[in-house]
Amino acid sequence: MINNIGKISRRALLASMTAAGLLLAGSGSAYAAEDITLGLVSPLSEPGDARSGDAIKKTADLWVKLINGAGGIGGRQVKLAVFDDQGKVEVGASAMERAITEANASAILGIWSSSVALAQMEVAKGYNVPLMAFYSWSDDITAKNYPQVFRIGPYNSQIAAQMVPFVKDRGYKKVVVLAEDTAYGLGFAKAFEEAVKAAPDVTVEVVQFQAQTQDLTAVMSKVAASKPDAVIVQTVFSATNLSIKQGREVGLKADIITGWDWPLLPDFWSTVGEAGVGVVYPTFSDPSLNITATGKTFVDAYKAAYGHEPAIFQYYLWDNFNAVKAAIEKSGSSEPAKLVETLPGVTFEGTIGPVFFRNEAGTVNFHQWDKFAMFFKKLNKVGDGEKEAELVQVAK
C-alpha cells in the first residue's frame, strides 16, 4: 500500500473517470535523493496553540539553516517538511502520515499537544518512524513504551511530584489548581491531586475553565473568595496572562504560580503589566543551568535571528533535532527504521548537558531523557526576564 508511488500516473488516469480525479494530480512530488527530510508537525493555526507553533517553527528553521550552513549531516543537506496539525487530533495524525508517506520524512519532530501526540504515536508505530516529543507532558507518551516514541523533556507525574515539596516548603495549606479543559490542564491537575496525597495537610481544589476563554473575572472572583494561599495556573492560551491580570483585579491575594515559561514570552509584560509583579513561575531553565557550547551556539544564533531569548522548550526541541542528527551519523543512514533502532543508544552534547535516553521498559522512563531540574522563579519588578527573576527554589 505504501510504496506504490511509481504507478501513480496510470492510476490518476483511471481515477479521473470519477469526479475525484482532480484530487490526485500533482502527487508524487520529486525530491532530491541525497537530501534528508525531517517532518515538522506543529500547531501553526487556530484552534491550535499557534503562538507556540510559531516558536517551534522558528527554532526548526534556525536549526536547519545552521546545519546546512555547516555542510549538512554527513555532507547531505537537510530539508524541513512542515505540516500544520491545527491542534486537532485527526488533522495531526493525517499530517503526520502525509509527512511520512509523501515527504519521506526520516523522523517527525515539533509535535506539541499531548492529545494530538497520542494519536500520532499510532501512526509512528504503524510506519515505524521515530516520533520525537519534547514538551508534550502526558505520561502516556512514553509510558505506552512504543519503540518509535522518544521524549527529551518533562512529564506530568514527575512535574507534579516535584511541585509538592515546593508547596510544602512555602507553607501553603490551601491550593487552587486553575486548569484549562485540555489534556495539558486537566492532565496536570489530576497528576497533582495524586502527588499531593504525600502532603496530607495541604488541600487542593481544581477549578476548571474553558481553554479559549477571554474573560476569567467570574472564575477568578470565585477563586479569590475562597481565599487560597496559592493558585497554580495550568494553561497555554490567553488565560496564562488573563488569570494574573484579572485575578489581581478582583482582589486575589494568593501567590500565583503560573506554569510554565509563559512569563518569558514577548507578550507577557506588555499585557499583564503591574499585575505580573510577584508571580512565581516554575521552569526548567535558569541562568545557573550549565549551558553547553551547543546550547550557546543555539541561544546566540536565536537571539541574532529573532531578537529575543528562546524559551526552555525550544532548547529541548533543539536537542530533539540533534538527537536525530546523532542517530543519522551513528547509523550512517536516514532510514526511519534504522533511526528507531539507533536512537535509544545515542548520546550527544545537548544544550544543557549530555543527553541520553533512559530505557526502562514497562515504566514511563522508556526512551525518556529526564536530567532536568525544576526551578521556581519569582518576578520582582515589571519587565523582569529570566536573568532578573529571583530563584526561590530548586527541585531536582
Added chain:
Amino acid sequence: MTQLFVQSLLLGLLQGGLYALLAVGLSLVFGILRVVNFAHGEFAMLGSFAAVFVVDMLGLPVWTGLIAAAVAGAAIAYATNILVLRPIYLSRMRQKGEYTIIATFLLSQFLIAAATLSFGTTYRKLPGLWDQNLAIFDYIYLSGNRIVAFVAAIAMIALLFFIVYRTDIGRAWRALTQNPLGAAVVGIDVNRYANLAFLASGAFAGLAAALLAPLMFVFPASGVIALVKAFIVVIIGGLGSIRGTLFAGLLLGVVEVMCTVYIDTGYTDAYGFALMIAVLLFRPQGLFGRTGRAV
C-alpha cells in the same frame, strides 16, 4: 458569602453594559434591513486593532484609540454593506435573510483568517483610561477601566436612544423598521438610511471592543466571542429593540457571572446559549420584541 455575591453581581452588571454596546448595532441593522450580520464581531475585532495601532504604534493618547476604533469599525461596516450585503438585499432572490447570513458568515471567517495572517496570533494589550485596580472598602474589587467602560457604554446607548427617538434619522429608521414599503412610499431613501445604520453599528462595535480591550486582550479570533455574546443579547432582548438590547445585555452579564461562580466554572459560554435557546423556544420574539414583528 455576601461579599462574593455582591462582587459577582456588580461584575456581571458592568460586563453586561459592554455586551449591550456590542449588540446594539446588530439589533439596529436587523430592525432596519432584516439582515443578521455574522461579521459583526469582526467589526469589533478590527476596531480594537485600529485602537492598538494608533495608541501603541503611533504613540497617541488613549482617547484617540477609542475614536480610531469607532472610525475603523464604521468604515468596515459601511464597506460590508456596500460590497457584500446591498447586492443581496436589493436582488430578487428568495430567502434573502438566510443568504445574507451565509454571506456574512463567510465574510467573518475570511476576515479572521486574513487578520491572523497579517497581525499574527500574539495577544496585544491596549492601555485604558483608568489603569488602576480599585479595592472599594476592601469589599469590592475591580479595575477602574471597567467603570470607564460601563459609563461610556451607557452614555453611548443613551446617545443612540436620543438619535432614534429625537432626530430625523431616527424617525426614518423607525419608519423603515415598522414598514419598509410604506417608508419607501413616503420618500425615505432606504439606501441612505441603511448606510447610516451600518456606520452606527460598526462604530458602536468598534468602540465597545476598544473599551473591552484594556480588560482583556486584542487578537484576531476575539471577534468570535464578541459576536456570540452580541447574538445572545439581541435574541434575548428581541431583534430590533434597543431597550431590549440594553436589558438583555445586563441580564446576560449577570447570568454568566452568577452561573460561573455558583454552578460550574467550566461552562461559562454555555449559560448564554441556554438562555438564548430558552427565549427562542418560549418567546421567539424576545423579551422586548413585539409579537407579530415580521421576523
Added chain:
Amino acid sequence: MTKLTHHLVPLLFVAAGLGLSLIGLRPVVADLLILSVYYLLLAGSWNLLAGFAGQYSFAHIGLATAGAYGTAALVIAGGLSGWATLVIMPLAVALLGGGLGLVALRVRGVQLPLITFAFAGAFAVFLAAASDITNGSMGLQLPKLVPGFDRSLYLVLGGILAGLFFIVQNWMIDGKLGLLMQAIRDNEDIAHGMGVGIFRVKIAAFMITAAIAGLAGSFYANYVGVLAPSMLSMGEMGYVVAMAVIGGLGYRYGPLIGVVIIRSIEYFVRGFGAEYTLVIITGIALLVVLFFREGVIAYVSRLMPRQTARWRS
C-alpha cells in the same frame, strides 16, 4: 441530465470505491478521498435541508459530532462492533434531527439559523468541559473498523456510502417529498394554504438529513479512531456551508462539486503554506457568494448548450 443518469451516479461511486481500493492508492490520497466522503455526506445533506427545504440549520455539524461520539459510546461502553454503529447511529441521530425539526416548527426565518447556532455552541462547550465523560480535548480513542493503515475497505465503504447518499437524494428530490420541501422553501404560507402538511414535511426533511449526518459522523469515528471537540467548531460548519454554496446551493450535484473544489484547494495549499489555506478557501467562497450567487454549477451550465442546463433540479 436524464433520470437515468441520476440513477447511474450511485453505481459510479460504488464502482469507483471498489476500483480505487483494488489498485491501491497512496495512503494520503486515500485518506483525502475517504474524508471527502464524510464532507460529501455532510454538505450534501445540508444542501437537501437548506437548499431544497429552505431550513438553514447551523447544527448540522453538531449532529455529525453527536453521531461520532455516540458511535464511540456504543463501541467503548456498549461493546458493539463498529459495523453495528453504522446502522444504529443514523437512526439515533434521526431522532435528534426530529427534535430540531420540532424547534424549526416554532421559529421561523432567520431565527432558525440563530437557535441552531446556539445548540451547536452549547454542545461544543459541553464536549470540552465534561471531560470526565467525553475525555474533552484529550481525545476519545476507539478501535477502528480495520486496525492499521489499510484503507482499501474504507474506500469501498466510502464509495457505498456516497452511492447510498445519492440514492436517498434521488428518492427525495424526484419524489413527492422533494416537491413539498421546495414548496415550503419558496413560500411557507402559500404552501400551507395549498394544503402542504408543513409539520410532516419539515420533520421528515430534518430526520432524513440528520440520519445522513449521523451516518457521516459514525463513518468518521470508525475511520479516524480519535474524536475531539474540535470536530464541532464553527470553522468546520463554515467549511460545510462553503462547500455547498461554492458548488451551488439547491443543485443536485452542487455539494459534490463544492467538495471536490475545496478539498483539492486544501490538499494543494497545505503543501506550501498552511496559514494561507483558510484565507484562500474563505476568500473563494466569499467571491462565489458575491458574484456567482448560484454557485459554480449554475455558472458553468449557463456557459454550456441548452440540454445540460437541465442540471438544475
